[in-house]
Amino acid sequence: MKHRQPFLRLFVLGILISMSCGLYAKEKVDSMILHRIYNYQKTLTPEINGIDDHVYAKFRFNVEKRNFTLWLIPTMYVLAKDPREYIRESYNKVHFTDAHHYDINSQVLAGTIRHNRSAMRPLLDYMTPNIYDIDLYDGHILSPFNKTNRRYYYYTGKLLDDGTTRLNFRPRIYNTQLLNGYAIVETETGRIIRTVLNGEFDMITFRTEIQQGDEGPLSLMPKKCTTAATFRFVGNRISALFDASYHCPTSLPDSITKVSSRELMDSIRATPLTETDRRIYEAYDNLQQQDTVAIDTTAKEKKSFPRVLKKILWDTIGDQLVTPIAAESDAAEFYLSPIINPLYLRYSGSRGLSYKMRLHTRYTFSPHRYLTFKPTFGYNFKQKQFYFTAPLRMTYNPKRNGYAEIVWGNGNRISNTTVMDQINHEHHDTIDFRNKDMDKFTDYHVQVFNNIMVFDWFDIETGIVYHQRVALNKDLMRHYNVPTEYRSFAPMIGLKFSPWLNRGPIISIDWERSIKNVFQSNIDYERWEFDAQWKYRLPGLRVLNLRSGYGFYTNKHENYFLDYSNFRDNNLPEDWDDNWSGDFQLLDSRLYNESDYYVRGNISYESPLLFAKWFPYLGKYIEKERFYVSSVLLEKTRPYSELGYGFTNRYISIGLFASFLGTEFQKFGVSFDFELFKRW
Numbered sequence: 001m002k003h004r005q006p007f008l009r010l011f012v013l014g015i016l017i018s019m020s021c022g023l024y025a026k027e028k029v030d031s032m033i034l035h036r037i038y039n040y041q042k043t044l045t046p047e048i049n050g051i052d053d054h055v056y057a058k059f060r061f062n063v064e065k066r067n068f069t070l071w072l073i074p075t076m077y078v079l080a081k082d083p084r085e086y087i088r089e090s091y092n093k094v095h096f097t098d099a100h101h102y103d104i105n106s107q108v109l110a111g112t113i114r115h116n117r118s119a120m121r122p123l124l125d126y127m128t129p130n131i132y133d134i135d136l137y138d139g140h141i142l143s144p145f146n147k148t149n150r151r152y153y154y155y156t157g158k159l160l161d162d163g164t165t166r167l168n169f170r171p172r173i174y175n176t177q178l179l180n181g182y183a184i185v186e187t188e189t190g191r192i193i194r195t196v197l198n199g200e201f202d203m204i205t206f207r208t209e210i211q212q213g214d215e216g217p218l219s220l221m222p223k224k225c226t227t228a229a230t231f232r233f234v235g236n237r238i239s240a241l242f243d244a245s246y247h248c249p250t251s252l253p254d255s256i257t258k259v260s261s262r263e264l265m266d267s268i269r270a271t272p273l274t275e276t277d278r279r280i281y282e283a284y285d286n287l288q289q290q291d292t293v294a295i296d297t298t299a300k301e302k303k304s305f306p307r308v309l310k311k312i313l314w315d316t317i318g319d320q321l322v323t324p325i326a327a328e329s330d331a332a333e334f335y336l337s338p339i340i341n342p343l344y345l346r347y348s349g350s351r352g353l354s355y356k357m358r359l360h361t362r363y364t365f366s367p368h369r370y371l372t373f374k375p376t377f378g379y380n381f382k383q384k385q386f387y388f389t390a391p392l393r394m395t396y397n398p399k400r401n402g403y404a405e406i407v408w409g410n411g412n413r414i415s416n417t418t419v420m421d422q423i424n425h426e427h428h429d430t431i432d433f434r435n436k437d438m439d440k441f442t443d444y445h446v447q448v449f450n451n452i453m454v455f456d457w458f459d460i461e462t463g464i465v466y467h468q469r470v471a472l473n474k475d476l477m478r479h480y481n482v483p484t485e486y487r488s489f490a491p492m493i494g495l496k497f498s499p500w501l502n503r504g505p506i507i508s509i510d511w512e513r514s515i516k517n518v519f520q521s522n523i524d525y526e527r528w529e530f531d532a533q534w535k536y537r538l539p540g541l542r543v544l545n546l547r548s549g550y551g552f553y554t555n556k557h558e559n560y561f562l563d564y565s566n567f568r569d570n571n572l573p574e575d576w577d578d579n580w581s582g583d584f585q586l587l588d589s590r591l592y593n594e595s596d597y598y599v600r601g602n603i604s605y606e607s608p609l610l611f612a613k614w615f616p617y618l619g620k621y622i623e624k625e626r627f628y629v630s631s632v633l634l635e636k637t638r639p640y641s642e643l644g645y646g647f648t649n650r651y652i653s654i655g656l657f658a659s660f661l662g663t664e665f666q667k668f669g670v671s672f673d674f675e676l677f678k679r680w
Contacts, residue, residue, distance in 0.1 A: 030155045033165045036190025038147045041132040047217035051096040054248040055104075056270035057127055059111075060277065061086040061119060065237040074677050075121045076231075078113050079238065083287070086112050087280045088119070089265055091252070094128060096221075102128060107256045110265040112284040120240055122202050122679050126227045127244050129210060131195060132220055135541055140623065141201060142177050142608065144169040145192065148539035152178055152609065163187055174620050176201050176650075177608045191219055202650050202679055205230045213247070222246055245270040258328070335360040346673050352382025369396050383413065385442075401453040411443040412569045414469060414561055415593045439590075441469040441486070443563070449492065457501060461494035465512065466519060469561060486561065488523040490514040505534035505546070510565055513555075526555040531566045545604040552597035562593045567600055567632070584630055584642055586659040586669045595635040602630045612647055621649045628657070638662035651676050 063084040070080040079086060088111035096102045104127070109116040118124065125137040134146045142149040156168045165187045171178035176199070183195035197208045211224040227242040250268040273281070328334070337358045346354050356378035364370040375390035389409035396402050449463020467488045471477045474484045490512045497507040510529040514521060529551035536544040551564045569589045583602075605627050612622040628644035638661050646655035653673045659666040 030157045030167070033157050033167055033185055033187065033190065034147075034150065034155065036187075037132075037145055037185060037192065038190070040190035041145075041220060044217050044220055045132070048096055048220060051217065051221075053094045053096070053221070053246055054251060055092045055094055055127065055244055055246050056248050056268075057090045057092065057242070057244045058271065058277070059086075059088045059119070059123065060241045060280070061088075062239045064239060065235060067235050069234045070236050073233065073236075075117070075119050076236075076238075078117050078119050083112075083283060085280050085283070086119070087277055088113050088116065089269070091248070091250075091265065091268055092127075093252070093254070104128070105254075106258050107252050108264050108268065109258060109260050110262040112280060116260045120204070120229070120231060120238070122204055123227065123229060123240060123242050126206070126208060126225065126229075126242060129197075129208070129222060129225065130220075131192065131210065131212075131222075134539065136179075136197075137201075139541065140177060140608075141179065141199060142540065144179060144181075145183070145195075159187065160184075164193065173609070173613050175609060175613055176621055177623060203231055203233050205232075218247070243271065255330075257330070331364050333360070333362040346671075352380060354378055354380045354382075368398060369394075371395075385413070387411075397452070401451060401459060404450045405447075407445075407447040409445060411445055412589070413440050413472070414443045414563060415439045415441070415590045440472040441561075442472065443561075444468045444470065447492075449494075457497060457499045459494075459496040461492075461496070463492055465490050465492050467523075467561070467563070483522075486523055487520050488514045488525070488561075489518040489521040490525075505532045507532045508566075523561065524555060525553055527551070527553055527564070529564060529566050541608050543606040545602070545606070547600075547602040549600050550598070562595065564592070564598065567598050568592050584632065584640075585644065585655065585657045585671055586642060586667060587632070587640060591634060591637075591640075595637075598632055598634055600630070600632040602628075604628045622647050623650070624648045626655075628655075638664075646671075648675055 061079060063079050063086075066080060070076050089109070090106050091108040093105045093107055094102055095105075113119060129136050131143055131145050133143060134148055135141060136143045142152055144153045144155075152172055153169045154172055158166045158168075160166060163186065165185045166182055167185055168182045170180040179197045179199040181196045181198050184193045185191065186193055192212050194209070194211050197206075197210070199206055199208075206227055206229040208225065208227040210222045213219040213221055213223045222244070223246050225242075225244040225246075227240075229240045229242065231238045231240070248268075248270045250270075252268070335358075346356075356376055359373070359375050359377075361373045362370055372393045372395070373390070374393075375388060378387045379385070380387065387410060389407065389411075391405055391407045393403050393405040396404070445465060445467045447463060447465045449461055449465075451459060451461045453459050465488075467486075469486045471484045477484045492510070492512045494511075495509045498504070508529075508531045510527070510531075512527040514523055514525050516522060516524050529549065531549040532547065534544075534546040536546065538544060549566050551567055553562060569587075569592050570583065606624055608624050610625040612625055613619040615622075624647065626644075626646040628642065628646070630644075631639055631641040633639050641660045642657050643660075644655055644657040646653065648654075651674075653675050655671040657669045657671070659669070
């Protein structure tokens with residue numbers, strides 16, 4: 001028994017040594033191939049500058065299950081009626097400005113979807129995946145081949161006999177921003193030859209196989225990309241197969257844009273149609289012939305009222321209710337957001353429920369001169385007020401950011417507390433004006449200004465601004481012999497500095513001085529504001545937003561309105577990025593207009609993977625998280641502060657906020673926006 005102990009010890013020691021060597025070898029292979037991938041990308045990335053490529057893309061859809069909710073999903077409405085199989089082809093020109101930015105111009109379209117519309121729009125992001133970048137698809141899904149994202153993945157490598165290495169990867173935590181799969185890598189150079197990616201994002205489960213280019217800077221871009229995807233939502237199930245072929249030999253003139261022609265597509269198609277593709281086209285052609293015969297037959301007869309009504313309700317009105325109204329020509333563009341669009345429905349505890357719509361039009365006179373009109377309309381159900389802002393801009397020198405603009409809107413309701421103070425003073429008593437809207441005014445305004453970039457780091461904006469503030473409770477104002485309207489006319493100058501060329505904060509100075517008796521102006525004031533903003537982008541899609549500002553009024557009259565440009569309530573807020581990175585969520589709207597000065601500071605930190613990732617099930621679908629710290633110092637009050645936390649996923653964005661006056665807790669509030677199908 002004693003003689004067996006040394007042997008047993010040696011046996012166990014041998015096993016431990018072999019296991020350690022195996023782990024060391026595996027780690028060595030993993031680290032070696034990853035470093036070679038990083039170096040390969042770093043060496044060739046500068047060569048991607050101004051490269052043009054031609055891409056042929058084919059989408060095939062199979063509607064396996066569907067119900068009425070498919071009509072309400074943007075870009076999926078076109079698949080809500082028979083047949084169940086569709087095909088869409090496009091021939092595109094892609095211009096790569098650099099390794100991270102590109103523009104796609106669809107030149108030729110063909111397919112069986114009505115009006116050659118696109119369906120399942122997020123699949124378009126899969127057309128040009130950049131596997132070496134931090135994000136694979138335009139701001140989402142962290143690439144396993146970028147050095148910054150290495151901490152999010154586990155890697156295992158295996159050397160193959162043909163001089164390549166199979167690199168397997170899987171996420172350290174399960175989240176829709178991460179992938180699993182493998183890559184075949186050229187061992188000697190670190191060039192990725194082929195990779196397979198499995199993931200889930202925005203209700204689409206996908207498997208993508210990418211073949212990279214063979215040599216030079218083109219090896220950093222895909223040569224062939226195939227994606228099998230499945231969309232599931234409330235009982236709907238649609239499978240899609242997407243193929244993209246790059247480096248196509250046919251070059252079309254730039255003047256050809258979004259031409260619908262199957263004949264032209266037949267002559268330039270890079271990949272032959274499959275039997276399934278031809279069958280879908282044949283079924284579509286047969287259906288078109290039947291419809292033509294039916295139209296010719298019914299044209300001789302009087303159309304029945306039910307047929308006409310169905311045509312109006314379903315094919316015309318129904319189409320425009322849930323899909324954007326869009327049109328485009330060589331010189332003009334028109335886009336109106338869908339009438340029924342839950343994405344523009346928004347709620348906050350302080351402002352209540354609101355809904356908005358957007359219109360975008362553009363007319364191009366030349367590449368360096370174009371006219372745009374982008375009004376936004378909204379309705380606040382709590383205030384029962386319709387809001388709008390309508391900017392009309394003529395861009396005459398885009399290189400120098402030169403444009404002239406007219407902005408008309410009715411802004412936010414604004415307060416004038418001096419009105420009540422004046423009435424109480426004259427009557428030598430305190431009158432209870434609660435629930436009378438005595439201090440509330442609707443602010444109609446027009447701005448006319450011009451902007452020009454004098455230097456690459458310096459913009460000058462000059463113009464005029466005119467306000468007409470109309471009392472909400474006119475009868476009560478007349479009862480106390482107080483004016484029901486206040487008008488102001490003021491020249492304005494704005495200076496914007498960016499000496500770090502977008503690598504540091506943007507500093508702005510705004511000045512505005514009213515002139516009485518011009519266009520019935522009866523308000524006298526002077527306003528100064530200083531503001532600094534910095535969106536500092538960190539590796540891994542993280543963003544640190546910093547903002548500080550100072551504003552004050554001088555030369556003020558007894559009847560005046562404190563209406564700051566950089567510190568104000570906003571009834572037509574933008575999205576997650578614009579609205580929750582520099583605004584106060586719980587500050588009473590009156591306080592924006594009652595202080596002769598303000599000093600404010602805002603900080604927010606955003607990251608795709610913070611704390612919510614550890615929550616069971618819920619953490620898998622959290623795409624971004626944010627923390628907020630905001631504070632403002634106003635006249636005649638203690639410092640006001642807000643702390644907040646927010647997250648966004650495929651369905652909704654939620655912000656939770658707490659406010660403090662000094663160190664005393666004030667209230668708690670919630671804001672939310674719909675994110676469902678926002679990328680669709």
